[in-house]
Amino acid sequence: MADDGTLPSASSASAQSDDSDINTTPPEEPAEDVTDVPADAVDKDPEGPAEPKPLPGDLPPFRDCNPAHGVYIPTKQGRQYHRAVGPRNSNHNATSRTAKSTFTSEVTGEVGVSVSGKLDVSVNTLLVKVKEKFEVTVSAKMTAKLGNSISVDTPPHKTTNAVYGVWRLKHTGKSYWLHANCTSTPEKTIVSYSPYRVGWYLWES
Template sequence: MGISVRRGPVVSAIAFVALAGMAAPAHAQMTSAIPPLEDPVVVNTEPPVEPEESGLVEDPADPEPLPEETGPPSKPGDKPSAEYCRPSRIYTPTSKGGQYHKAVGATNSNYNGTSRTARSTFTSEVTGEVGVGVTAGLETSIDVMVAKIEAKYEVNLTVKLTAKLGNSIAVDTPAKKTTNAKYGVYRLKHTGTSYVIYSNCNTSTKKKVTSYTPLKVGWYLWES
């Protein structure tokens, strides 16, 4: 009995030390957390680049659903028992480009006529929506196209974003320089191929489609 009574406190003390040793690193890890840094403000040397494509259609309407029995005229020699395909509208993304800024509202500018650096603050004065811009030839819906692009390139896009009234940004303007600011939506450029598969398994002509899809709301700044 004497031996059993004297061992109890020893085991409890060892367990207490072990638990204390395990708890210490977790406590230190929590207190040493560092908050993430904010994204730096980028001031460019040129105005935003416009899309290269002419005739860009903004927010195009989705095409009508294809009927089960559809297709181009049969070719000479086609057999009545030809293979059947489910009519489908196809879009396949092929490449990803850069970001293009589409402004909402007018350009704001501030000239610093002093001999020292001054602080310029810009505030958006309107609210506006920016959607998808696309060239001719898209045979599927905008939702399907965006989903295909997101899956292939692992990006988060949307069919529409709203740039809101009252958003502000502040930046330093060097002496004798002008800071220009546009508020709006950055859109990501993509190209892809679109066509239709008919019920007789023939396909329409494959067309190259270029699209600009909303990515994020923000300012574009440049000095002049």
């Protein structure tokens, strides 16, 4: 892993944060202020701003970018973040020997995409651009299901904690709206968290 926490390549994404890894802290929350994208809005392209009106004396536009459309350009792939579905499970080993802890997911739930700011494209477009750029497949939503189990060793006098849910990959990109006359709105930096795989997050305390 690079010093800034980013993945050095797309192939290493699947090897990071394996379910059997025991962490020392609970799952991290996104540092940005992000909003979940509603399931019924995933396929929809957002409406763009009104076409800017030419000022008196302006020449007619000579370039044509019809139809007006949103643009998203991914620039950076970060690491995985875990979004829990259901409650935390814990097991304390009060003995002087290593004990086996088994955890089972208690609910079924979906996790979708979260973004900072307003995208000028649909979520599906964002996912396609991410796949093209980083050769990694992320989804609009994934389901963590009831009944999935995992067993791990708990050291003496330690507590193993576990949450089941969805690992999401962080991506940073630029988004803007391109008008029909080829002018554009200012670029915005968009951070997204997209479902990558279903699994457990484990930590000891």
